[in-house]
Amino acid sequence: MQKAKSIELEVAVVNGIELPGHWNRMFEPRVISEYDLSVLDQVTSIPGAESLGYCYQCGKCTAVCPVETVGDYSPRKIFRKTQLGVSLMDSPDLWLCTTCRNCLRVCPKEVNMIDIMPAVREQAVLEGKAPAELLTAFENTARYGNPLGEPPRKRTEWVKSAEVPVPVMSQVKAPVDVLWFVECYPSYHPRGKDASVALARLFNALGVEFGILGTEEKCSGDSQRMAGEKGLFEMLAEHNIKMLSKYQFNQIVVTDPHAFNAFLHEYPKYGGQWPVQHYTQFLAPLIDQMHLTRPLNKKVTFHDPCYLGRHNGEYEAPRDLLKAIPGLDLVEMGHCRETAYCCGGGGGGMWLDSFTRDYTSQRLSEKRVLEAVEYGADILAVTCPYEVSRFEDAVKSTGNGGRLEVKDIAELLAYSAELI
Amino acid sequence: MRILVLTKSVPDLVEELVLDEDSGELLHDEMTYVPSEWDDHAVEEALLIKEDSNADVTVLAVDTGDVDNMLFTALAKGADRAIKLQGDFDLSTSNRKRAQAIAHYVKENPYDLILSGVQAIDDIDGQIPAMVAGLLGMPHASVVTDVRLDGDRVHFHQEYGGGLQAELASQTPVVLGIQAARKPPRYASIAKVRQMMKSSVLEEVEVAVEEVPELEIRRFFKPVAAGHAEMIDGDAEEVAERIVSILKERNLVRG
Numbered sequence: 001m002q003k004a005k006s007i008e009l010e011v012a013v014v015n016g017i018e019l020p021g022h023w024n025r026m027f028e029p030r031v032i033s034e035y036d037l038s039v040l041d042q043v044t045s046i047p048g049a050e051s052l053g054y055c056y057q058c059g060k061c062t063a064v065c066p067v068e069t070v071g072d073y074s075p076r077k078i079f080r081k082t083q084l085g086v087s088l089m090d091s092p093d094l095w096l097c098t099t100c101r102n103c104l105r106v107c108p109k110e111v112n113m114i115d116i117m118p119a120v121r122e123q124a125v126l127e128g129k130a131p132a133e134l135l136t137a138f139e140n141t142a143r144y145g146n147p148l149g150e151p152p153r154k155r156t157e158w159v160k161s162a163e164v165p166v167p168v169m170s171q172v173k174a175p176v177d178v179l180w181f182v183e184c185y186p187s188y189h190p191r192g193k194d195a196s197v198a199l200a201r202l203f204n205a206l207g208v209e210f211g212i213l214g215t216e217e218k219c220s221g222d223s224q225r226m227a228g229e230k231g232l233f234e235m236l237a238e239h240n241i242k243m244l245s246k247y248q249f250n251q252i253v254v255t256d257p258h259a260f261n262a263f264l265h266e267y268p269k270y271g272g273q274w275p276v277q278h279y280t281q282f283l284a285p286l287i288d289q290m291h292l293t294r295p296l297n298k299k300v301t302f303h304d305p306c307y308l309g310r311h312n313g314e315y316e317a318p319r320d321l322l323k324a325i326p327g328l329d330l331v332e333m334g335h336c337r338e339t340a341y342c343c344g345g346g347g348g349g350m351w352l353d354s355f356t357r358d359y360t361s362q363r364l365s366e367k368r369v370l371e372a373v374e375y376g377a378d379i380l381a382v383t384c385p386y387e388v389s390r391f392e393d394a395v396k397s398t399g400n401g402g403r404l405e406v407k408d409i410a411e412l413l414a415y416s417a418e419l420i
Numbered sequence: 421m422r423i424l425v426l427t428k429s430v431p432d433l434v435e436e437l438v439l440d441e442d443s444g445e446l447l448h449d450e451m452t453y454v455p456s457e458w459d460d461h462a463v464e465e466a467l468l469i470k471e472d473s474n475a476d477v478t479v480l481a482v483d484t485g486d487v488d489n490m491l492f493t494a495l496a497k498g499a500d501r502a503i504k505l506q507g508d509f510d511l512s513t514s515n516r517k518r519a520q521a522i523a524h525y526v527k528e529n530p531y532d533l534i535l536s537g538v539q540a541i542d543d544i545d546g547q548i549p550a551m552v553a554g555l556l557g558m559p560h561a562s563v564v565t566d567v568r569l570d571g572d573r574v575h576f577h578q579e580y581g582g583g584l585q586a587e588l589a590s591q592t593p594v595v596l597g598i599q600a601a602r603k604p605p606r607y608a609s610i611a612k613v614r615q616m617m618k619s620s621v622l623e624e625v626e627v628a629v630e631e632v633p634e635l636e637i638r639r640f641f642k643p644v645a646a647g648h649a650e651m652i653d654g655d656a657e658e659v660a661e662r663i664v665s666i667l668k669e670r671n672l673v674r675g
């Protein structure tokens with residue numbers, strides 16, 4: 001087994017005084033021998049899931065795990081239950097983690113749910129133990145290239161409503177600067193399409209030379225990977241890399257932080273290495289050229305997407321863009337930046353809403369919407385395609401219809417630039 | 421016990437059917453094909469029988485092009501063997517001819533239990549299992565659920581009118597058209613399917629089919645819609661109000 005990295009010093013010198021750390025028993029993972037550890041061993045023997053065994057029950061994760069605030073859940077609890085012999089493979093616990101990465105931020109032992117969850121879930125999927133609604137999303141993705149089960153041929157249908165040129169690479173015979181990887185929800189979901197239209201108009205107004213893959217594009221597959229379908233992810237990655245490799249471009253710009261994560265960390269493992277930016281990163285340096293003239297006199301708060309913020313460290317670009325809109329009053333919620341709450345859509349959560357309902361008192365998206373309302377926001381600004389629909393549903397289900405609007409940053413920018 | 425499952429791929433209705441309106445022909449090459457959902461149930465029922473009783477499960481498809489993925493998926497789910505019948509077949513090959521090909525194969529390669537989906541979107545009347553049984557002189561039942569082995573006999577349920585179910589028994593060999601499996605068809609993870617593609621082979625069996633009596637499809641066409649649906653717009657209150665008033669108008673509510 002891979003050893004835990006100890007973060008405590010063996011000897012520290014403070015003001016010239018040498019302080020030995022031998023009293024501190026936390027240098028190595030403690031071996032707890034009073035239990036029958038066979039169930040825990042089964043989990044930690046899965047490649048990727050080793051670090052569950054490092055947990056020393058400090059409980060820091062319990063304080064930050066979003067699922068804990070609506071249920072009874074945290075890495076500490078998962079370790080403890082597994083240690084006591086509860087099979088994680090058969091437990092609903094396995095499907096509740098949204099891979100939001102908040103626990104890893106605080107865990108002194110680097111118990112890494114971002115590796116543990118996909119590894120154990122993959123095993124569960126192989127054994128036929130995954131929730132049916134998740135399998136439907138997998139099947140749809142495998143068959144149609146998108147988890148919504150929409151026809152692949154209609155992937156570019158949103159382009160019609162853009163009313164500006166959105167060149168498809170197979171028809172553009174020349175290299176472009178930006179390959180815009182649109183992704184599934186921005187291509188098919190009615191509210192996702194609104195953001196795509198806004199972004200297409202912004203690109204046009206800025207004179208960006210761009211192209212999209214169109215029907216050659218398939219889901220980036222990152223959330224399916226986190227939900228335990230690595231084979232599906234690989235198939236999608238190979239496909240997208242093959243399609244992208246046909247064309248010449250300087251960089252990829254993505255709408256979706258999950259695709260951003262895939263292009264940054266996973267696709268290079270399969271030979272797909274391109275410079276990639278989230279669209280907020282691409283647009284932030286171009287603020288001066290955007291002609292943001294129409295004021296938006298509203299109180300706006302911003303929800304950091306887990307896969308843009310905590311996973312990949314981008315907190316400023318979205319804020320810079322929002323602050324550039326005249327009249328806009330940006331208020332921060334208590335949970336923001338690295339401590340941001342999760343919308344519940346990551347790690348497969350997007351396709352597990354009915355399942356999750358049975359084990360939680362509230363949706364994570366509802367929790368987040370209530371926080372935005374508490375801070376007096378008129379608009380909840382988002383920049384991940386999972387969020388618009390999740391938060392809009394949550395606005396309705398928490399009885400805040402008419403009080404809080406949910407808008408993609410692209411929509412707000414296009415509004416201010418008088419493009420929509 | 422040797423079980424054979426007959427599978428076929430059918431046009432994917434999520435994508436639109438591609439019809440040449442002038443010639444009335446379906447443009448098979450421009451459509452996407454997916455495994456017939458009833459066949460998925462037949463595969464599942466066979467695998468459940470295998471789990472109860474150690475049967476050996478073979479899946480078969482007439483090679484109309486592009487059936488490999490379907491067969492590898494069945495192998496990934498737990499089928500033991502996969503057979504591709506090769507000959508003069510394509511996507512437009514009639515069900516009559518397919519049945520003849522399957523019958524030729526089974527004559528040479530006997531099985532005890534032959535399962536098929538009860539129907540397919542291009543075989544709504546479920547001809548294939550019935551014709552295979554007829555050509556081979558085997559007993560046949562359609563709209564079957566809950567297939568269990570009892571010694572060398574097969575027990576199964578069939579739906580009758582008036583809310584009745586019958587439990588039937590048959591000697592083997594027998595051909596059954598499966599309505600639904602006892603459990604929802606299982607998921608084959610992509611990694612497993614891909615592994616199957618690397619590690620297993622589809623057995624290719626050549627069959628020659630003589631001239632068979634066939635019907636000629638003169639044209640396909642979309643029926644002209646009669647009447648129109650009313651789309652109800654508005655917020656929840658308005659929609660509810662309109663629904664209530666429609667129900668009242670048409671005398672569909674009492675009191």
Ligand code: SF4
Nearest residue numbers: 065097098100101103
């Ligand atoms: S990744 Fe997020 S949801 Fe998962 S256990 Fe950690 S804090 Fe909880």
Ligand code: SF4
Nearest residue numbers: 055058059061076107
């Ligand atoms: S923060 Fe880490 S070590 Fe502490 S209880 Fe959670 S998982 Fe265990």
